[in-house]
Every structure is written in C-alpha cells, then in structure tokens.
Amino acid sequence: MLNKDEITTDVNEIKTRVGDSLASQKAVGAMATGQVIKTAHEVKSYWNKLGPGLTTGASDDDPSGIATYSQAGARYGFQLLWLAAFTFPLMSVVQEMCARIGLVTGRGLAGTIRLHFSKKLLYTVSLLLFVANAFNIGADLGAMAKGAQLINAGWNFYMLVIGFSAISLALQVFTPYDKYARYLKWLAMVLLAYVASAILAHLNWADVMRHAFIPHIKFDKDQLLLICGVLGTTISPYLFFWQTSQEVEGEISKGKTSLVSRRGATTSEIKNMRIDVWSGMFLSNVVMFFIIAACGALLFGNGITNITTASQAAEALRPFAGDATYFLFAVGIIGTGLLAIPVLAGSSSYAIAESFQWKEGLSRKLRQAQAFYATIFLSMLIGLGINFIGIDPIKALIYSAVFNGIIAPLILLPIVLISSNRKIMGEWTNHKLTTLIGWMVVGIMTIAGVAAIIAIML
Numbered sequence: 001m002l003n004k005d006e007i008t009t010d011v012n013e014i015k016t017r018v019g020d021s022l023a024s025q026k027a028v029g030a031m032a033t034g035q036v037i038k039t040a041h042e043v044k045s046y047w048n049k050l051g052p053g054l055t056t057g058a059s060d061d062d063p064s065g066i067a068t069y070s071q072a073g074a075r076y077g078f079q080l081l082w083l084a085a086f087t088f089p090l091m092s093v094v095q096e097m098c099a100r101i102g103l104v105t106g107r108g109l110a111g112t113i114r115l116h117f118s119k120k121l122l123y124t125v126s127l128l129l130f131v132a133n134a135f136n137i138g139a140d141l142g143a144m145a146k147g148a149q150l151i152n153a154g155w156n157f158y159m160l161v162i163g164f165s166a167i168s169l170a171l172q173v174f175t176p177y178d179k180y181a182r183y184l185k186w187l188a189m190v191l192l193a194y195v196a197s198a199i200l201a202h203l204n205w206a207d208v209m210r211h212a213f214i215p216h217i218k219f220d221k222d223q224l225l226l227i228c229g230v231l232g233t234t235i236s237p238y239l240f241f242w243q244t245s246q247e248v249e250g251e252i253s254k255g256k257t258s259l260v261s262r263r264g265a266t267t268s269e270i271k272n273m274r275i276d277v278w279s280g281m282f283l284s285n286v287v288m289f290f291i292i293a294a295c296g297a298l299l300f301g302n303g304i305t306n307i308t309t310a311s312q313a314a315e316a317l318r319p320f321a322g323d324a325t326y327f328l329f330a331v332g333i334i335g336t337g338l339l340a341i342p343v344l345a346g347s348s349s350y351a352i353a354e355s356f357q358w359k360e361g362l363s364r365k366l367r368q369a370q371a372f373y374a375t376i377f378l379s380m381l382i383g384l385g386i387n388f389i390g391i392d393p394i395k396a397l398i399y400s401a402v403f404n405g406i407i408a409p410l411i412l413l414p415i416v417l418i419s420s421n422r423k424i425m426g427e428w429t430n431h432k433l434t435t436l437i438g439w440m441v442v443g444i445m446t447i448a449g450v451a452a453i454i455a456i457m458l
C-alpha cells in the first residue's frame with residue numbers, strides 16, 4: 001500500500017511529465033508554425049521579384065509556339081525533348097543581356113541601338129519586326145478562337161476573333177500600367193495547364209527522362225526544319241524588345257521618370273533581375289518540355305504524326321488522354337494568346353516609337369503617346385484582318401518565321417556588342433562566358449534563319 005506522501009509524489013511527478021510533454025508539443029508546434037511563416041515569407045519575396053522576365057518567358061509559349069512544340073512531339077516522339085534543356089541557357093543569357101541594357105542605359109533596346117548603330121539598319125529591322133508580329137498576332141487570334149470553339153463548338157469564329165482583339169486592345173490602352181503588369185504576371189500561371197495536362201496523361205517518365213538531355217537528330221530535312229522552327233519560336237526578336245522596354249517601364253513605375261535617374265543599376269537590382277529572367281525562361285522551357293512529352297507519348301505513340309495547330313493537338317489528344325487534358329489544352333491556348341498578343345503588339349510599338357524618337361510607353365496615357373498606341377492599334381487591326389481575308393493561319397506563321405529568321409541575327413549582333421561594351425554598360429558589362437554564349441546564339445540563329453528561309457522558298 002502506498003502512503004499519502006508517496007501518492008502525492010507520484011501525482012506531482014505525473015503532472016511534471018505531462019507538463020513537460022505539453023511544453024515540448026507547444027515548442028514543436030511553435031517551431032512548425034515559425035517554419036511555415038518563414039517559408040510563406042520566402043515564397044512571397046520570390047514572387048515579388050518576378051516581373052518582366054516571367055511575363056516575357058511565358059509569352060514565348062504563345063499558341064503558335066504550342067503548335068510547334070506539339071508538332072515536334074507528334075512527329076518525332078521524345079527525340080526532340082532535349083531542345084528544352086538546350087535552349088534554356090541560350091534564351092536566358094540573351095534575355096538577361098536585354099534586361100541589363102534596359103536597367104543600365106535607362107532606354108529601350110531600339111533606342112539604345114539607334115545611338116550606337118546605323119539608323120537604316122534599325123528602321124529596316126523595326127519594320128520587319130512589325131510585319132512579323134502582325135502576322136503572328138493574326139495566327140494567334142485565330143488559334144484562340146479555335147481554342148474557344150473546343151470548349152463550345154457553337155461559338156462563332158469571327159465574333160471570337162473580334163472579341164479577343166477588343167479585350168487585348170482595351171487592356172493595353174486603357175489599363176493602368178501597374179495593374180496591367182500584375183495581370184500579365186498572374187496570366188503567366190496559365191502555362192501550368194500544360195504541365196498538368198502532361199501529368200494527367202500518365203506518361204512513362206523513365207522513358208521521358210532518357211530523352212531529356214541527350215540529342216537525337218536524324219539529319220533529315222523535315223527534322224532539321226522543325227529544330228529551326230523550335231529555335232525561332234523560342235529565341236524570338238519580339239522578346240528582346242519587350243524585355244528591355246519592360247525593365248525601363250518598371251523603373252518609371254518606381255518614380256524614375258527622367259533618363260538621368262534611370263541610368264545605372266544597383267547590385268540588388270541586377271540580382272533580382274537575374275532571378276526574374278532565369279525563372280521566366282525556366283517556366284517557358286519547362287512548358288515546352290511537357291508539351292513535347294505529352295504529344296510524343298500520346299500522339300506519336302498512336303500513329304498521329306501530322307499536327308499543324310494547337311487546337312488540332314488538343315482534339316487529337318482527347319481520345320487518349322481524356323477530357324481533363326483536352327480542356328486544359330484548350331484553356332491554355334486562350335490564356336497564352338491573351339498573354340502573348342499584347343507582348344507582340346507592344347514590342348512592335350516600342351521598337352518603332354524608339355526608332356523614330358516618338359513618345360512611348362504603356363505607362364503613358366493615350367493622349368501622351370498617340371503614335372505609340374496607334375502602332376499597337378495598327379498591329380492589332382492587321383492581325384484581325386488576316387482572319388477575314390482568307391490567309392491561312394499556318395501560312396501567316398510561315399511568313400512570320402521568314403521575317404523572324406531575318407531579324408533575329410541582325411538584332412542579336414548589336415545586343416551582344418552593346419552588353420559587352422564597358423563604355424556603355426560600365427561595371428555591368430558581360431562576363432567572358434556570357435559573351436561567348438551570346439556569339440554562339442548569334443551563330444545558331446543565323447544558321448537556323450538561313451535554313452528556314454531556304455526551305456520555305458524551295
């Protein structure tokens with residue numbers, strides 16, 4: 001029998017142990033809560049650093065790009081998956097150069113080129129860019145309308161084209177720049193629909209990863225042309241102009257309205273820019289990877305090898321991947337078009353306005369930059385008209401590819417030279433490795449452009 005004192009001692013000991021246990025649980029809970037809060041802060045901080053680089057990378061995966069990637073997968077299975085890993089550093093280096101030029105000089109790309117190179121060259125390139133982008137806008141508007149008809153076949157194609165044109169134009173002209181930039185940033189997340197569609201397709205990931213980094217090239221005409229097409233779709237001239245100008249717009253939104261106040265960049269600004277640019281290009285290439293993988297497994301694997309449009313890819317995937325993948329593919333076509341069309345029209349307007357020293361910028365009101373907004377309107381009008389005068393969207397993309405094949409090397413050349421010039425860039429000039437990669441891209445895009453133009457003319 002335990003006496004009263006022994007019982008009291010045991011009870012106190014139990015209370016102590018229970019108290020210690022509760023305290024321990026509270027401490028663990030507090031640590032877990034603290035870790036969650038810390039992680040949330042880190043995620044929020046990372047998201048806040050994303051901006052022009054994210055939207056530029058996301059806009060690269062427009063409906064015409066989706067069609068190209070779908071064709072690569074349908075035609076050759078997983079053989080061209082390696083292109084996603086190959087183009088990622090090339091694309092990132094070029095876009096980082098453009099971003100640094102904007103941050104350091106305080107000018108857009110066309111404005112900087114105008115000061116240091118032949119104006120005739122710049123005028124020619126800007127005009128070709130305008131034409132290429134107008135054709136691309138037309139093709140994308142048509143693809144968006146077809147994508148919407150995948151959701152509801154009863155919707156009228158021409159009304160959809162007009163509606164998407166009006167929405168895009170209204171957002172560019174009448175939406176305040178800060179809100180417009182946030183809209184583009186969130187819209188970039190629509191690209192995750194393609195990642196989800198590939199995951200829902202239940203791919204053989206072991207087989208996918210075996211082809212992810214090792215080049216498989218047949219060296220036949222069709223495959224080489226498709227590789228050139230992927231390169232031209234991924235490393236596109238309109239991205240160069242947009243990236244640079246959006247860095248400048250970001251500086252203006254912070255109150256740096258004069259050119260003098262925008263010149264130069266801090267270490268923090270360059271660091272955040274790199275995080276933004278490389279994140280955006282990573283998203284772009286990840287989406288390319290998943291589209292090629294999904295179409296390679298489901299279309300090529302089932303003998304469907306001729307895909308020419310993004311909507312055709314969605315329809316072809318439906319019997320094998322189900323309604324969820326079909327729906328995500330369709331939504332992705334519309335969302336990426338809404339993101340890419342303003343970038344296409346805006347990049348043309350920035351290039352032309354800066355070439356002729358007009359007042360420019362989405363941060364300005366319509367009455368403050370009438371010629372700038374008139375160029376956007378004209379780009380949209382031509383793109384809209386393409387869908388009414390009987391030009392095949394595929395032909396529109398071919399014409400766009402020809403112009404881009406001419407433009408890309410001509411613009412890449414001054415980009416590398418400017419970003420490597422210490423007199424212009426100061427302490428933020430290229431590292432030697434960056435310059436080397438830049439010249440590699442110039443060579444690759446020259447070969448790709450020449451090959452595409454020759455093949456189209458044959």
